[in-house]
Amino acid sequence: MNCYKCFLAAATLLVTATSVTAGEPIRLTTDGTNKRDPVFTDGGKNLIYCYDETTALIRMVRMSIDDRKVVPVFDDAGDKHHLEPAFSPNGRYVCYTQCTGNLTARLVIRDLQENKAAYINHSGRGGTRSPAFSPDNKLIIYAFAETGPQQLWSITPDGKNKKQITQTQGISNWPSFSPDGKQIVFSNTRENNYEVYVMNVDGSNERRLTNNRLMDIRPVMSPDGKQVAFVSTRDGNHEVYVMNIDGTDLRRLTNNEERDDYPSWHPNGKQLVMVSERDGLFDLYLVDVPKSKLALK
Numbered sequence: 001m002n003c004y005k006c007f008l009a010a011a012t013l014l015v016t017a018t019s020v021t022a023g024e025p026i027r028l029t030t031d032g033t034n035k036r037d038p039v040f041t042d043g044g045k046n047l048i049y050c051y052d053e054t055t056a057l058i059r060m061v062r063m064s065i066d067d068r069k070v071v072p073v074f075d076d077a078g079d080k081h082h083l084e085p086a087f088s089p090n091g092r093y094v095c096y097t098q099c100t101g102n103l104t105a106r107l108v109i110r111d112l113q114e115n116k117a118a119y120i121n122h123s124g125r126g127g128t129r130s131p132a133f134s135p136d137n138k139l140i141i142y143a144f145a146e147t148g149p150q151q152l153w154s155i156t157p158d159g160k161n162k163k164q165i166t167q168t169q170g171i172s173n174w175p176s177f178s179p180d181g182k183q184i185v186f187s188n189t190r191e192n193n194y195e196v197y198v199m200n201v202d203g204s205n206e207r208r209l210t211n212n213r214l215m216d217i218r219p220v221m222s223p224d225g226k227q228v229a230f231v232s233t234r235d236g237n238h239e240v241y242v243m244n245i246d247g248t249d250l251r252r253l254t255n256n257e258e259r260d261d262y263p264s265w266h267p268n269g270k271q272l273v274m275v276s277e278r279d280g281l282f283d284l285y286l287v288d289v290p291k292s293k294l295a296l297k
Helices: 003-014
Strands: 035-041 046-054 057-064 070-072 081-087 093-099 106-111 116-120 129-133 140-144 151-155 172-177 183-188 195-200 216-221 227-232 239-244 260-265 271-278 281-288
Touching: 035 081, 035 260, 035 271, 035 281, 046 081, 057 081, 081 129, 093 129, 106 140, 129 172, 140 172, 151 172, 183 216, 195 216, 195 227, 216 260, 227 260, 239 260, 239 271
Parallel strands: 172 216
Antiparallel strands: 035 046, 046 057, 057 070, 081 093, 093 106, 106 116, 129 140, 140 151, 172 183, 183 195, 216 227, 227 239, 260 271, 271 281
16 A cells, blocks of 8 residues: 555545435536536525536526526626635625635625625735625625635625624635524635634634545535535545534545535535536536434524
8 A cells, every 4th residue: 555545545534424325416517518617596496506607707596497498697707717706695685705816806796686796805815716605694704814814704785894703823714694694604725625614604603514634615505504515535536425413423425536626505405416527527416415423403
């Protein structure tokens, strides 16, 4: 056994995940282009995602689940990359990262009702990342490195009241709200690898949920707030996992030789959409999430 395999074996022993049978994933797209950031809207009727329209342009599109028709989200996107979309629960706002090149990413908040946009700028060299709306539509949490490592920030949908809410070592990214708006799950690198944490929305009462020598990234809270889906390389490949909100009952949902990434919950709380690589092609798949054996009340 070589050193790399020894390292993987040691990491696997650290936290054992149970493999579960989730049924054959349902393939939603068939074009094979590189995709990212899927998110359901309109109660699950539509799926928003971003894909490589060309090798130099990332486009945001909307797909109807009924007829699989795909159309651009914005007709005026031009040559700007649009990625990491987040929609307010009431459907009024969409927030996303816009960029035109390296180190030019900024947060955009569009008010679809008033047909206007707020552009969020920071000092420092970097870009905004991973916006998430609170359930009451009043707050957006996102990541940015203004001074020092990347931290989590909050802002209101009108582009005002910008506030840093974490002051931690390591890089923080991928915030996701609990359905009551009181907690956030996110990943951080203070242990020299990404681990998943949960904290109150004001940054207090932080708890670590994973303990793994390899990376645990892109955590997303389930619609009922009882489970967290995330991506991990703990078994030597990008796979999708689910655990309870207290870190118990860790389960691996995918078992694919290539990459499974970008999980996002269906509003029914019983399925996840993900980007899955098969034979070098990237498409969206819908996978069932079996119930936890240690379901929290």
